[in-house]
Amino acid sequence: MSMIEFHNVNKWYGDFHVLKDINESVESGEVLVICGPSGSGKSTLIRCVNRLEEYQKGHILIEGRDLHGDDVNVNELRSEIGIVFQQFNLYPHLSVLKNITLAPIKVRKTPKKDAEEMAMQLLERVGIHSQATKYPAELSGGQQQRVAIARALAMKPKIMLFDEPTSALDPEMINEVLNVMKDLAREGMTMLCVTHEMGFAREVADRVVFMDFGEILEQAPPDEFFRNPKHERTKLFLKEIL
Amino acid sequence: MHWDVVWNNFEYFLIGAFPEGPLGGLAMSILLALGGIFGAFWLGLAAGLMRISKRRMVRLPAIIYIEIIRGTPLLMLIFWFYFLAPILLGQAMPEAQCALVALIIFTGAYIAEIVRAGVEALPKGQMEAARGTGLSRFQAQVYIILPQALFNMIPSFVNQFVSLTKDTSLAFIIGVNELTKAATQVNNRTLTSPTEIFITIAVLYFIVCYLLTEFSRKLEKRINRYQARTR
Ligand SMILES: Nc1ncnc2c1ncn2[C@@H]1O[C@H](COP(=O)(O)OP(=O)(O)O)[C@@H](O)[C@H]1O
Ligand SMILES: [Mg+2]
Numbered sequence: 001m002s003m004i005e006f007h008n009v010n011k012w013y014g015d016f017h018v019l020k021d022i023n024e025s026v027e028s029g030e031v032l033v034i035c036g037p038s039g040s041g042k043s044t045l046i047r048c049v050n051r052l053e054e055y056q057k058g059h060i061l062i063e064g065r066d067l068h069g070d071d072v073n074v075n076e077l078r079s080e081i082g083i084v085f086q087q088f089n090l091y092p093h094l095s096v097l098k099n100i101t102l103a104p105i106k107v108r109k110t111p112k113k114d115a116e117e118m119a120m121q122l123l124e125r126v127g128i129h130s131q132a133t134k135y136p137a138e139l140s141g142g143q144q145q146r147v148a149i150a151r152a153l154a155m156k157p158k159i160m161l162f163d164e165p166t167s168a169l170d171p172e173m174i175n176e177v178l179n180v181m182k183d184l185a186r187e188g189m190t191m192l193c194v195t196h197e198m199g200f201a202r203e204v205a206d207r208v209v210f211m212d213f214g215e216i217l218e219q220a221p222p223d224e225f226f227r228n229p230k231h232e233r234t235k236l237f238l239k240e241i242l
Numbered sequence: 243m244h245w246d247v248v249w250n251n252f253e254y255f256l257i258g259a260f261p262e263g264p265l266g267g268l269a270m271s272i273l274l275a276l277g278g279i280f281g282a283f284w285l286g287l288a289a290g291l292m293r294i295s296k297r298r299m300v301r302l303p304a305i306i307y308i309e310i311i312r313g314t315p316l317l318m319l320i321f322w323f324y325f326l327a328p329i330l331l332g333q334a335m336p337e338a339q340c341a342l343v344a345l346i347i348f349t350g351a352y353i354a355e356i357v358r359a360g361v362e363a364l365p366k367g368q369m370e371a372a373r374g375t376g377l378s379r380f381q382a383q384v385y386i387i388l389p390q391a392l393f394n395m396i397p398s399f400v401n402q403f404v405s406l407t408k409d410t411s412l413a414f415i416i417g418v419n420e421l422t423k424a425a426t427q428v429n430n431r432t433l434t435s436p437t438e439i440f441i442t443i444a445v446l447y448f449i450v451c452y453l454l455t456e457f458s459r460k461l462e463k464r465i466n467r468y469q470a471r472t473r
Contacts, residue, residue, distance in 0.1 A: 050374060075377070075378050076376065077376075078373060078374055078375065078376045081374075082374075083370075083371075083374040085367055085370070087365075087367050089365070089368060089371035090371075091368065091371070091390075093389050093390050102375070102377070102385060103375035103377055107375065107376040107381075151371075152375065
């Protein structure tokens, strides 16, 4: 059984057809990089996976269960799928530690002490355990994004979604975030990454997917994708970003 | 100038005939203001959150309440409760209670709009991040949205509460023993020093409103120290 399956997923914003017949399946432990021009529907696609966006037609299955099945509790579902945003979206009024422990304590009912211990381990894993008592605005962009990743990991998700996690970062901070993501990928996390970091794609992606105008135009393992793109629009896109 | 009239009646301005008779004067004004602030805050918070609900049946009553009240003068509301209470309740409500209910319902509508605007002004990403980790909508409101939004709303709340404090003077029209009524009583009795009396009253209102503003400034700074080393 695949971790994620998309079956004919279609979505409209009013008249605007933003996702067109998306069919795709992602295996457990697979790392998928999604790229494509701005406005092509990449964010919309991954946000459908944890139901931050609704779709009007088709089905998405997580380990065989329909996202919109009657037996699905949306909060439980979301707690098993981590998401990391371009703008970090850390809670500015809470310390780094509280940013991470809030959901485990409130959703999973983890005792506070255990949650804090786990948070410290996660902070160590992303390399910023000395910043636990600080507030988000006291951290650099790269550190904030690593806290955001730790916050998502604190729920022990089966799937991690990344929506352009390095696009808002100064160039010198991009690698510290990518390195955390690479570690995650090597540890076997199932990941959907919207990113234009092609070095990252080459190194850890199992497949690269190219989207344009709401469609998946082509997809291939990174080697083949970069060496031998088939579609004209893919070639054009690659020429622009490489 | 006849300031002796003011000094002779100063205690009456402050607490009315209390403790021999009923409480009045400035003390009653402050009670009305505090009760009004407390009631209006919770009513406004509830109405404001209902106003932004996704469910129409929750939203609609809040919209109707807010729009009707914002189009009604406070004085009219005070009269309504004063004249309608006996009809609706079968017995007269004490004047001070009528005034308090009117103040709460009136100010609550404005608080509700402040709450709505404050919540909507937060970046959408805050709610999405919270929901994304599995928090329910309610939990996200309580732990993520409201602490930030309420903090940002403090200056608007204080404006509204200062207005409310001044509006307690309207309670005089239905005979509530508060500061303005105390002033008119003394003035009608003595007839010699309206200027002195009403200057005194104005200063008293000013002091209360000033203290309220100062208190909120302190509060804001304190919360700032705790939570927002960030801004
Ligand atoms: N809430 C919305 N309402 C209407 N149109 C939207 C909304 N969100 C996104 N869109 C449109 O949908 C398209 C795809 O958006 P998005 O998924 O964010 O693209 P990408 O992430 O690939 O840049 C864009 O053209 C965008 O303008
Ligand atoms: Mg996007």
